[in-house]
Ligand SMILES: Nc1ncnc2c1ncn2[C@@H]1O[C@H](COP(=O)(O)OP(=O)(O)O)[C@@H](O)[C@H]1O
């Protein structure tokens with residue numbers, strides 16, 4: 001239909017019609033969408049079959065008919081029998097003696113006996129289709145509108161065109177709006193997936209940090225208390241020694257001092273101080289762990305660096321692994337690293353991190369048994385870098401395999417899966433000019449392959 | 463020394479936490495430690511354990527799961543969660559499933575932890591002794607629990623009150639108060655078994671009031687219904703208010719019904735064995751509510767306090 005309609009604007013249109021439509025144009029627009037052709041109905045007074053050709057020519061001059069290309073010929077009783085166009089009259093009158101030969105004959109002699117007749121209830125689309133099938137170039141005729149009682153009026157091809165055009169414009173505006181909405185909601189989704197994985201990550205990290213912080217703080221508090229005791233013991237012992245060696249006034253509370261030393265010695269002895277050293281070793285270890293976590297987090301989010309840069313994919317893998325380390329450790333999952341010699345890669349590291357994090361956490365989540373194993377391998381293959389993340393988890397059902405990259409596709413319970421992880425990863429990899437592939441065997445495991453060009457996306461901005 | 467030391471079981475998958483805790487509690491109690499939730503449950507089945515202090519995030523069983531099983535095998539054992547991350551689901555489950563005594567976050571303050579565990583141990587020893595003296599007492603007729611019990615619903619909308627009324631047998635009187643003043647007046651005049659409160663803001667008077675109330679009326683149990691996913695608020699309600707159930711709005715009918723039934727039964731139990739009330743001891747609220755309250759509310763509080771005094775006398 002669209003293709004047929006596109007031919008219309010190029011068809012020559014009588015200039016008087018063009019001027020007329022400037023005034024009726026707005027009406028046609030307002031009415032058309034409401035009731036199909038009924039909205040375009042012109043109550044044209046028809047000519048009778050017996051009317052002479054000259055009289056019909058006279059009627060064409062009537063200002064009420066100024067906008068019409070043709071006049072309907074309607075028999076008594078309302079049956080439309082034909083249509084006579086200005087064009088046809090003109091053609092006849094321009095012939096030598098045309099006026100004299102035809103002038104007094106009834107209009108039936110010249111009229112088109114098979115005009116386009118459309119029921120009022122016809123929709124605009126339907127009418128456009130019928131007109132497109134009937135139309136001649138140049139457009140010389142309008143069409144007749146009928147209802148149950150017969151002749152109802154005429155309709156203009158041009159009005160139908162305008163109505164169609166109007167509706168197309170309306171539809172494209174709607175499409176545009178829908179597209180804008182979709183785009184907004186997609187970027188929202190990307191954001192919320194980011195927040196969701198960030199939220200999970202933060203929960204894990206907070207726990208990971210607060211655990212060492214718990215014993216570090218406790219150990220330090222206990223050490224401080226023990227040092228207080230030790231200091232008191234030292235000074236009590238000193239006082240006793242002083243008293244015994246005569247350095248100080250021998251006074252009568254030597255007994256009390258002895259008692260104090262005795263009491264303090266039950267709280268601080270060599271064994272207790274030994275334990276304390278053990279606790280301090282733990283403390284140093286804990287502080288180191290916290291420091292490492294914070295460093296990784298900083299590395300991972302690259303808050304201090306933005307956009308495209310050269311990055312070592314192996315380092316990104318290691319950093320992503322450290323972020324999910326707590327999950328892997330809790331599930332006793334063994335990680336096998338097979339990192340190759342890789343040239344620096346042009347990429348947005350934070351985004352590649354997100355891809356790696358998604359693949360790793362999916363892999364971890366897919367493992368339900370005790371012998372979990374994730375293999376991460378990197379390899380350079382002429383100007384391209386391959387990253388493989390492979391697990392021995394439950395695998396992906398064959399009928400799901402083609403859908404895992406679809407937004408919202410998830411097999412995980414609400415609250416655990418957003419179904420956006422792989423969709424976003426896919427998008428990121430594509431924006432880098434790369435590709436991501438999956439293969440899986442249910443019950444055995446899943447392998448994701450990411451291919452990235454070393455020189456980044458040529459042309460496409462990530 | 464007089465009584466043998468109480469036994470306290472610490473559960474954490476980080477060995478260093480256990481080492482640190484062992485040192486902190488040395489000489490104060492008999493210390494048991496394990497990195498496995500399953501083993502912790504085994505300990506409690508095999509021997510009396512007065513207090514279990516568990517981490518939440520552990521491989522295998524979560525802390526809430528451990529504490530729920532502990533409660534099932536040994537209801538007299540006091541349960542404390544000591545965890546590095548308080549996600550809302552874990553805190554909610556710790557109230558509703560674990561019925562825990564305290565929710566403590568890492569890093570903890572040494573003195574607070576020691577005091578809390580010792581306090582819990584005292585309560586537990588008392589209950590263990592009680593249970594030993596009256597072996598079958600706790601299983602006594604749960605049927606007459608609902609008789610003449612009174613339930614107060616604090617709900618500014620009224621829908622919750624209607625639902626509670628519908629869920630409870632006719633013998634239970636359900637009183638509806640649209641505001642806090644009304645609720646406090648109800649509490650001053652009557653012996654209320656359960657307060658069901660709709661909580662619409664975290665820092666309003668209602669949360670504070672529930673905490674104060676627990677101090678004045680430890681036998682009155684609180685069920686909070688709220689759409690607020692605020693773990694800090696809930697931890698406050700646990701530690702300072704011993705909230706009995708926390709239901710996220712809209713509260714599923716069945717959960718509410720079960721919560722109400724459990725609360726009525728517990729209340730009846732508490733009334734017959736007032737010794738058990740110590741289990742509902744709370745930490746002092748971080749701040750007194752009086753600062754923000756209006757004259758009428760103040761009046762209601764005063765009446766409630768006086769009523770509480772009379773009851774004690
Ligand atoms: N390593 C994997 N093993 C098994 N299934 C996987 C794996 N990775 C992805 N899937 C499947 O693909 C789905 C979509 O993954 P994703 O887009 O990351 O969303 P989500 O993890 O939130 O469900 C998952 O729900 C899961 O069914």
Ligand SMILES: [Mg+2]
Pocket residue numbers: 358361362421422
């Ligand atoms: Mg995922």
